[in-house]
Amino acid sequence: MSHLESLLSGCSMAKKVVVTDSLFSMDGDFAPLPELVKLRSKYGFLLVVDDAHGTFLCGENGGGIPEMFGCEDGIDICVGSLSKGGGCQGGFIACSTRWKKLIISRGRPFMFSSALPLPIIASLLAAIHVSKKEGWRRSLVWEHVKYFASLTKLNITSPIIPIIVGTEEAVLKAHRHLHRSGFLVIPIRPPVVPANSCRLRVSLSSAHTSDDIKRLVDALSPWLPTTCASASRL
Ligand SMILES: Cc1ncc(COP(=O)(O)O)c(C=O)c1O
Structure with missing residues:
Protein backbone atom coordinates (compact mmCIF):
# COMPACT_ATOMS: atom_id res chain seq x y z
CA MET A 1 0.00 0.00 0.00
CA SER A 2 2.85 2.42 0.74
CA HIS A 3 4.31 1.68 -2.71
CA LEU A 4 0.93 2.40 -4.30
CA GLU A 5 0.61 5.64 -2.35
CA SER A 6 4.07 6.76 -3.42
CA LEU A 7 3.19 6.00 -7.08
CA LEU A 8 -0.07 7.92 -6.75
CA SER A 9 1.46 10.92 -5.04
CA GLY A 10 4.09 11.16 -7.79
CA CYS A 11 1.56 10.77 -10.64
CA SER A 12 0.55 13.98 -12.40
CA MET A 13 -2.04 12.40 -14.73
CA ALA A 14 -5.59 13.63 -14.19
CA LYS A 15 -7.15 10.20 -14.87
CA LYS A 16 -5.76 7.32 -12.86
CA VAL A 17 -6.98 3.74 -12.57
CA VAL A 18 -6.14 1.19 -9.88
CA VAL A 19 -7.08 -2.41 -10.67
CA THR A 20 -6.81 -5.21 -8.15
CA ASP A 21 -7.96 -8.73 -7.39
CA SER A 22 -9.99 -8.80 -4.18
CA LEU A 23 -8.83 -12.28 -3.14
CA PHE A 24 -5.55 -13.23 -4.75
CA SER A 25 -5.89 -16.56 -6.43
CA MET A 26 -2.40 -17.94 -5.91
CA ASP A 27 -1.69 -16.84 -2.33
CA GLY A 28 -5.22 -16.75 -0.91
CA ASP A 29 -4.76 -13.30 0.65
CA PHE A 30 -7.18 -10.37 0.56
CA ALA A 31 -6.54 -6.97 -1.00
CA PRO A 32 -7.02 -4.28 1.67
CA LEU A 33 -10.09 -2.84 -0.04
CA PRO A 34 -11.02 -0.36 2.75
CA GLU A 35 -7.52 1.14 2.56
CA LEU A 36 -7.77 1.30 -1.24
CA VAL A 37 -11.10 3.11 -0.91
CA LYS A 38 -9.47 5.65 1.44
CA LEU A 39 -6.67 6.21 -1.10
CA ARG A 40 -9.32 6.61 -3.82
CA SER A 41 -10.89 9.49 -1.86
CA LYS A 42 -7.47 11.09 -1.41
CA TYR A 43 -6.14 10.69 -4.98
CA GLY A 44 -9.35 10.46 -7.03
CA PHE A 45 -8.58 7.37 -9.13
CA LEU A 46 -10.98 4.89 -10.69
CA LEU A 47 -11.04 1.75 -8.55
CA VAL A 48 -11.65 -1.52 -10.38
CA VAL A 49 -11.89 -4.76 -8.41
CA ASP A 50 -11.85 -8.31 -9.76
CA ASP A 51 -13.93 -10.25 -7.25
CA ALA A 52 -13.78 -13.59 -9.08
CA HIS A 53 -12.84 -15.50 -5.93
CA GLY A 54 -15.05 -13.60 -3.49
CA THR A 55 -18.45 -13.55 -5.21
CA PHE A 56 -20.88 -15.95 -3.48
CA LEU A 57 -18.21 -16.83 -0.91
CA CYS A 58 -17.85 -13.61 1.06
CA GLY A 59 -20.26 -11.08 2.52
CA GLU A 60 -23.50 -11.70 4.36
CA ASN A 61 -25.46 -12.23 1.13
CA GLY A 62 -22.62 -13.66 -0.88
CA GLY A 63 -22.15 -10.25 -2.49
CA GLY A 64 -18.40 -10.73 -2.37
CA ILE A 65 -15.44 -9.08 -0.75
CA PRO A 66 -16.71 -5.48 -1.20
CA GLU A 67 -19.79 -6.56 0.79
CA MET A 68 -17.62 -8.33 3.37
CA PHE A 69 -15.58 -5.16 3.94
CA GLY A 70 -18.69 -2.93 3.71
CA CYS A 71 -17.07 -0.72 1.08
CA GLU A 72 -19.20 -1.36 -2.02
CA ASP A 73 -19.93 2.36 -2.44
CA GLY A 74 -16.22 3.14 -2.71
CA ILE A 75 -15.63 0.85 -5.70
CA ASP A 76 -16.31 2.15 -9.21
CA ILE A 77 -16.31 -1.09 -11.16
CA CYS A 78 -16.48 -4.62 -9.80
CA VAL A 79 -15.95 -7.48 -12.23
CA GLY A 80 -16.45 -11.09 -11.35
CA SER A 81 -16.57 -14.58 -12.75
CA LEU A 82 -19.65 -16.78 -12.66
CA SER A 83 -17.55 -19.92 -13.04
CA LYS A 84 -16.34 -20.18 -9.46
CA GLY A 85 -18.77 -19.73 -6.55
CA GLY A 86 -21.66 -19.51 -9.03
CA GLY A 87 -20.79 -22.81 -10.67
CA CYS A 88 -21.78 -21.45 -14.11
CA GLN A 89 -19.88 -19.72 -16.88
CA GLY A 90 -19.21 -16.18 -17.98
CA GLY A 91 -18.78 -13.07 -15.94
CA PHE A 92 -20.31 -9.79 -14.88
CA ILE A 93 -19.48 -6.14 -14.50
CA ALA A 94 -21.18 -4.28 -11.65
CA CYS A 95 -21.00 -0.51 -12.10
CA SER A 96 -23.00 2.69 -12.36
CA THR A 97 -25.53 3.18 -15.16
CA ARG A 98 -23.17 5.66 -16.81
CA TRP A 99 -20.31 3.17 -16.88
CA LYS A 100 -22.70 0.47 -18.07
CA LYS A 101 -23.81 2.57 -21.04
CA LEU A 102 -20.21 3.35 -21.97
CA ILE A 103 -19.05 -0.28 -21.68
CA ILE A 104 -21.99 -1.60 -23.69
CA SER A 105 -21.42 0.88 -26.51
CA ARG A 106 -17.60 1.03 -26.50
CA GLY A 107 -16.28 -2.13 -24.81
CA ARG A 108 -14.56 -4.01 -27.64
CA PRO A 109 -14.91 -7.59 -26.28
CA PHE A 110 -18.62 -6.91 -25.84
CA MET A 111 -19.29 -5.93 -29.46
CA PHE A 112 -20.55 -8.76 -31.68
CA SER A 113 -20.66 -11.15 -28.70
CA SER A 114 -23.78 -13.19 -28.09
CA ALA A 115 -25.49 -13.00 -24.74
CA LEU A 116 -24.97 -15.84 -22.28
CA PRO A 117 -27.15 -18.90 -23.08
CA LEU A 118 -30.46 -19.08 -21.24
CA PRO A 119 -29.66 -22.31 -19.34
CA ILE A 120 -26.60 -20.55 -17.89
CA ILE A 121 -28.71 -17.55 -16.87
CA ALA A 122 -31.30 -19.87 -15.28
CA SER A 123 -28.55 -21.73 -13.37
CA LEU A 124 -27.11 -18.45 -12.23
CA LEU A 125 -30.45 -17.19 -10.95
CA ALA A 126 -30.75 -20.46 -9.02
CA ALA A 127 -27.22 -19.96 -7.64
CA ILE A 128 -28.10 -16.42 -6.50
CA HIS A 129 -31.23 -17.77 -4.81
CA VAL A 130 -29.22 -20.49 -3.02
CA SER A 131 -26.55 -17.97 -2.06
CA LYS A 132 -29.09 -15.68 -0.40
CA LYS A 133 -31.22 -18.37 1.24
CA GLU A 134 -28.58 -20.86 2.30
C1 LIG B 1 -9.01 -13.32 -10.57
C2 LIG B 1 -9.67 -13.99 -11.75
N1 LIG B 1 -10.47 -13.25 -12.54
C3 LIG B 1 -11.09 -13.81 -13.60
C4 LIG B 1 -10.94 -15.15 -13.90
C5 LIG B 1 -11.63 -15.69 -15.11
O1 LIG B 1 -12.65 -16.52 -14.80
P1 LIG B 1 -13.34 -17.42 -15.91
O2 LIG B 1 -12.51 -18.65 -16.03
O3 LIG B 1 -14.69 -17.68 -15.41
O4 LIG B 1 -13.34 -16.63 -17.19
C6 LIG B 1 -10.12 -15.95 -13.12
C7 LIG B 1 -9.96 -17.39 -13.43
O5 LIG B 1 -9.30 -18.13 -12.80
C8 LIG B 1 -9.47 -15.35 -11.99
O6 LIG B 1 -8.67 -16.08 -11.19
Missing part, protein backbone atom coordinates in the same frame (compact mmCIF):
# COMPACT_ATOMS: atom_id res chain seq x y z
CA GLY A 135 -25.99 -18.78 4.10
CA TRP A 136 -25.00 -21.89 6.08
CA ARG A 137 -23.02 -23.00 3.04
CA ARG A 138 -20.81 -19.92 3.36
CA SER A 139 -20.46 -20.38 7.13
CA LEU A 140 -19.42 -23.98 6.57
CA VAL A 141 -16.63 -22.98 4.20
CA TRP A 142 -15.23 -20.59 6.84
CA GLU A 143 -15.52 -23.31 9.50
CA HIS A 144 -13.48 -25.56 7.20
CA VAL A 145 -10.88 -22.80 6.86
CA LYS A 146 -10.59 -22.58 10.67
CA TYR A 147 -10.42 -26.38 11.00
CA PHE A 148 -7.73 -26.65 8.31
CA ALA A 149 -5.75 -23.88 10.07
CA SER A 150 -6.10 -25.59 13.46
CA LEU A 151 -4.85 -28.92 12.07
CA THR A 152 -1.94 -27.51 10.11
CA LYS A 153 -1.11 -24.40 12.20
CA LEU A 154 -0.79 -22.60 8.85
CA ASN A 155 -1.56 -18.91 8.90
CA ILE A 156 -4.38 -18.98 6.36
CA THR A 157 -7.13 -16.44 5.83
CA SER A 158 -9.28 -17.88 3.04
CA PRO A 159 -10.42 -21.16 1.44
CA ILE A 160 -7.65 -20.74 -1.16
CA ILE A 161 -4.66 -22.31 0.54
CA PRO A 162 -1.25 -22.44 -1.13
CA ILE A 163 1.13 -25.18 0.01
CA ILE A 164 4.50 -24.19 -1.43
CA VAL A 165 6.36 -27.26 -2.66
CA GLY A 166 9.22 -25.93 -4.83
CA THR A 167 10.09 -27.44 -8.19
CA GLU A 168 7.69 -28.48 -10.93
CA GLU A 169 8.75 -32.09 -10.56
CA ALA A 170 8.08 -32.03 -6.83
CA VAL A 171 4.66 -30.41 -7.16
CA LEU A 172 3.57 -32.86 -9.87
CA LYS A 173 4.67 -35.74 -7.65
CA ALA A 174 2.67 -34.29 -4.76
CA HIS A 175 -0.36 -33.81 -7.03
CA ARG A 176 -0.20 -37.45 -8.20
CA HIS A 177 0.10 -38.69 -4.62
CA LEU A 178 -2.94 -36.68 -3.55
CA HIS A 179 -4.91 -37.81 -6.59
CA ARG A 180 -4.22 -41.45 -5.71
CA SER A 181 -5.43 -40.64 -2.17
CA GLY A 182 -8.71 -39.30 -3.60
CA PHE A 183 -8.04 -35.54 -3.60
CA LEU A 184 -7.95 -33.26 -6.61
CA VAL A 185 -5.48 -30.56 -5.60
CA ILE A 186 -4.28 -28.53 -8.56
CA PRO A 187 -0.49 -28.14 -8.99
CA ILE A 188 0.34 -24.52 -9.80
CA ARG A 189 3.46 -23.96 -11.89
CA PRO A 190 5.21 -21.17 -13.85
CA PRO A 191 4.32 -18.91 -15.52
CA VAL A 192 1.44 -18.55 -13.06
CA VAL A 193 3.87 -18.42 -10.11
CA PRO A 194 7.66 -17.75 -10.06
CA ALA A 195 10.03 -20.67 -10.71
CA ASN A 196 10.70 -22.88 -7.68
CA SER A 197 7.64 -21.60 -5.85
CA CYS A 198 5.36 -24.23 -7.38
CA ARG A 199 2.50 -24.95 -5.08
CA LEU A 200 -0.46 -27.14 -4.38
CA ARG A 201 -3.55 -24.98 -4.35
CA VAL A 202 -6.12 -26.32 -1.93
CA SER A 203 -9.64 -24.99 -2.49
CA LEU A 204 -12.13 -25.73 0.27
CA SER A 205 -15.87 -25.75 -0.39
CA SER A 206 -19.13 -26.34 1.44
CA ALA A 207 -19.40 -29.70 -0.35
CA HIS A 208 -16.50 -30.92 1.81
CA THR A 209 -16.95 -32.46 5.24
CA SER A 210 -14.76 -32.11 8.35
CA ASP A 211 -13.67 -35.69 7.76
CA ASP A 212 -12.55 -34.76 4.22
CA ILE A 213 -10.46 -31.94 5.68
CA LYS A 214 -8.83 -34.24 8.25
CA ARG A 215 -8.00 -36.86 5.61
CA LEU A 216 -6.70 -34.17 3.24
CA VAL A 217 -4.37 -32.77 5.91
CA ASP A 218 -3.06 -36.29 6.59
CA ALA A 219 -2.43 -36.86 2.89
CA LEU A 220 -0.72 -33.46 2.62
CA SER A 221 1.53 -33.99 5.63
CA PRO A 222 4.75 -34.73 3.64
CA TRP A 223 4.44 -31.27 2.05
CA LEU A 224 3.43 -29.27 5.08
CA PRO A 225 6.11 -27.35 6.99
CA THR A 226 7.60 -29.73 9.60
CA THR A 227 5.83 -28.22 12.60
CA CYS A 228 2.51 -28.47 10.73
CA ALA A 229 3.06 -32.09 9.70
CA SER A 230 3.67 -33.21 13.27
CA ALA A 231 0.62 -31.22 14.44
CA SER A 232 -1.58 -32.97 11.86
CA ARG A 233 -0.46 -36.39 13.04
CA LEU A 234 -1.45 -35.71 16.67
